Amino acid sequence: MSEDVNVDVEYLTRVEGHGNIKVDVEDGNIEKCEWQVVETPRFFESMVVDKPWTDLHHITSRICGICSMAHQFASLKATENALGIELSEQDELLRRLGYHGEQIQSHILHVGYLALPDLLNKQSVLPLASSHTEEVKTVIRLHRLGNELSKTIGGRDTHQQRLIPGGFSKIPSESELEQLKEKLESSFDDLDACVEFLEGLASELPDFERETEFISITADDEYAFYDGNLDSTDTGTEKIENYKEYTNEYIVPQSTAKYTKHNRESYMVGALARLNNNYEQLHPKAKEVAERFNLEPVCHNPFMNNVAQVVESVHCIEDSIKLIDELLDRGLESQPEYKNPEAELSEGRGVGVVEAPRGLLIHDYTYNSDGNCTEANCVIPTNQNHGNIQKDMEDMVPQILDKPEDEIELNLEMLVRAYDPCISCSTHYLDVEFVD
Template identity: 65%
Template structure:
């Protein structure tokens, strides 16, 4: 096919819409754009004038998939700003909440959204008929992520127990023991997913484009809740300098800001974390990585889905270890409906965590306990430029393929980044116009 015109609406970002636009004539690409056309949400404006206790609860409503990430990032920013320290017990419980969201989100994406691409299904619904056992396995793993969140955060969507200074209510030791048993009992399901996906990796398109990977890093652990910003190009950086790292800028075809650092774009998310922190993965996670031939530094964006599966193994082992540490130490007693006694200081605080899709940043300034200034940078925004440059490099390599295959691979490229609301649309109807 020498002449094509693709005008396709795609849904991405947080409840947002984007377009894939590609024009080619005589086998040469004339235009290739990743367009974000949804109106900006400006959710930072919701924080201004709000009390420090209210801000994290508001952030939990930003996203139904990443509510625990937003709350944990928001709480770090709030607590840094107003001068509050949390206990080691609460820090471990917050790590468990973030682990739960990671499990929930990764399973959702790999099992319900990416897997149909690999087996030639339009969605998970026909997949449930053709691969019933595999889909039931995915459902069980997804439920486990929900239970991790329910146990630590009170519910699986829009967390409620994480508050400034700690938790309004903590799980009991019996709750943690039950959760540990469920994690131990889920290894067979995870192994089954790894084995099944291993038979499908040939369906991943062959494509690489060298890029920069940015994530958190930590000397003592695989960085998720805590750490400092790290670039595969420039090394460790100060979290306080995040604005000069993300370098947000405006492009004509997008209502969302793009970002860049040492190169024209960078990648955040599971693949960035695995590339930057591979040595700190758990033993089981390294076994899974070896099974798929994933080694750092991998520049294939389609391997982000594999990196998510690698992280699932790590999250299981890490969560079991955290529960063991909490149980060995014994939970400090706390009343239900706990409300820490806080006298807020004035100040600015920055909170950065790893959301499932990459580093998430909240930045607040408080005066008299009230938020006066706010900024947030979400992972999907940070990946927009990398998606754009991947498309520019990828499209010329597939122009000679048939329409159905081009359609499938363009869908897969964007979905490989697991954009935040990709679950709202799986199948793209691409229109080709031959010249």
């Protein structure tokens, strides 16, 4: 065991936002072990107050440039629930389809560009463009496919402008859906190549487990991304409206983002949590990929979150083809060239929940009779994962103190990156009390 260790990672790389890793060991005693979130807080919950119901989803999509559609969908669902706006079956199918695009592009971005260099002992993806050219090209094609799917449904690949309360301002044509289906069907060779490459590197994933609680949404008839009830591996299911009984946000000294806890000191959200809670709803091809990595519920190795992201990418492509077939078989119902949102305004509160790529995302709005927001609350996936990262780190450090200091540092960096944190998203709110 190393008697003295000093790990001081300031502004961890290959994550979104700013976070530090601090570990001090003196004479074999762990004096400090902290995951520090130092990102400047942003105030989106205040930004939307007094804004009209037609604007909130466009504002909140700017919380993140990677999962902007997730924020839009959670926002739209909260507004629609608050104001009693109904969605047609066609629009719901289109939303689910578009949402798969964001899952694919975000998962492939993380696994291919941010996590993969660790498994190949590289500092970034740039050297891999020379050493693993074909593999990088495969990642780029799959990432581009996810972007194209989001763009076809939402109008562009980030901060989509076609999404409105009650549906879409503009919908794709049947020919666009047919072209998209062809590209999705052609992607399986790239998916297989990606899976095979990652399978060959699976032994590089640290063998670390810490039993924890996993929370996601779940549904009986589908692998839940867009709709469902809250589900915990510890306590079972709960209605979405009671989300505060699950999230229980609190403040810690080393973080500008709130932490959360439910049945234990921390819990995990994200791809691994969804897989643990919804494994039986995976499409057969996705389940085959999981089996190749011996990934089955309940898995407590956080590093397998990266594998779960690949499994979900396969599922999303399979399900996207199924959704397109359903839409084409139904025939697209026409709508005006540009459709404006409509609602009968009244006071109301609504909660919208979706599974963002990084996990459970909640928007909660209250509106007055003029349709202006009077109060908002957003609970972010990474917000919910910070506590679990901290507890994993506390458990992992004693197990790896026999390694050289640079390996300890790498293992801790890989641990944080395994969660695919969006740190900026999580520093969304701060209470300030002025004292005379």
